[in-house]
Amino acid sequence: MTEEVDELLSAFKTTFWIDQHRWFVQCQWYPVTSNYDLFTLSYAINDVCIKYPLLLKSTCPQNDYHHIYDAVRCLRYDNETGKCSQQSDIRFYKLEKLEVQLPVDEHFWSIVPTFDRLISCDIISHENNKECQDQLRVLLSRAFNLLFLNLPRLKTNDSLVGVSSQIDDRLKKQLDLKELVGSFDEKQCLTFCHLPLAVQCEELHICVKNRISICDLVRTMLRLRLLFVKCDDDERQKRSVIKQDMKQEKSEEDELVNWLRQQLSNVQRLVRISRWGSTVVLKFF
Numbered sequence: 001m002t003e004e005v006d007e008l009l010s011a012f013k014t015t016f017w018i019d020q021h022r023w024f025v026q027c028q029w030y031p032v033t034s035n036y037d038l039f040t041l042s043y044a045i046n047d048v049c050i051k052y053p054l055l056l057k058s059t060c061p062q063n064d065y066h067h068i069y070d071a072v073r074c075l076r077y078d079n080e081t082g083k084c085s086q087q088s089d090i091r092f093y094k095l096e097k098l099e100v101q102l103p104v105d106e107h108f109w110s111i112v113p114t115f116d117r118l119i120s121c122d123i124i125s126h127e128n129n130k131e132c133q134d135q136l137r138v139l140l141s142r143a144f145n146l147l148f149l150n151l152p153r154l155k156t157n158d159s160l161v162g163v164s165s166q167i168d169d170r171l172k173k174q175l176d177l178k179e180l181v182g183s184f185d186e187k188q189c190l191t192f193c194h195l196p197l198a199v200q201c202e203e204l205h206i207c208v209k210n211r212i213s214i215c216d217l218v219r220t221m222l223r224l225r226l227l228f229v230k231c232d233d234d235e236r237q238k239r240s241v242i243k244q245d246m247k248q249e250k251s252e253e254d255e256l257v258n259w260l261r262q263q264l265s266n267v268q269r270l271v272r273i274s275r276w277g278s279t280v281v282l283k284f285f
Contacts, residue, residue, distance in 0.1 A: 001029060005057050012059050026058035049076040056089055070094060077108060102132040115143040122150040152179035174203040183232050189213035193220035211256060215263050227282040
């Protein structure tokens with residue numbers, strides 16, 4: 001593949017491209033596949049999906065790749081090909097959003113040397129072993145400005161306590177748990193409510209098995225401003241409503257919302273309860 005890339009770039013190493021116009025071209029490719037991208041170095045990249053290792057060659061004599069990726073703010077990192085020992089010259093210094101699956105390979109930490117600007121992070125992990133927990137701790141300890149944490153595909157019964165123990169008491173304003181594998185039962189919900197991860201939370205997205213857990217969340221998580229919740233025993237969610245008959249849908253009695261209003265009528269905070277499709281939205285004042 002390297003020989004093919006060299007042959008491709010040679011077409012752009014002419015006097016017309018380099019001497020007269022100072023136009024430089026870069027090729028990036030994956031060694032384990034035959035796919036490659038070719039673009040001019042003036043091209044600004046904002047959103048990148050990487051399957052490591054990603055290798056680079058250009059017609060630029062300095063071979064300085066850093067400025068090319070200065071505009072990248074969102075990175076989706078896939079390390080399924082990470083067993084390759086080849087190093088990459090890419091560096092991302094200004095990431096604001098990161099999507100990554102744990103465990104990551106050793107090359108990830110050199111490609112992303114800093115998390116200072118990271119404000120949103122989606123962490124996928126199908127395991128809850130020590131390696132994943134250690135990597136999660138390191139990543140989050142270096143993401144000083146992280147505001148939004150999304151944890152899709154984790155199992156509610158064995159991951160949340162481990163995840164929370166890796167997060168210090170810095171404020172995590174938003175927490176999205178709606179894509180966890182399985183809804184929270186009463187015991188899991190009560191356990192979650194008392195984790196540092198929950199105590200600091202201001203906006204929560206979650207699925208619960210029992211409606212009483214919604215009340216537990218409201219009464220325990222005192223910093224909540226917004227709660228988006230799906231409940232397994234929501235009868236309205238279970239029913240199949242004909243989309244065309246909007247008047248019928250609006251006129252239907254919303255049993256869960258009415259029940260919540262009654263149960264939460266004595267809370268000290270003002271609560272506005274509404275519905276957004278199958279999601280119940282609670283706003284606190």
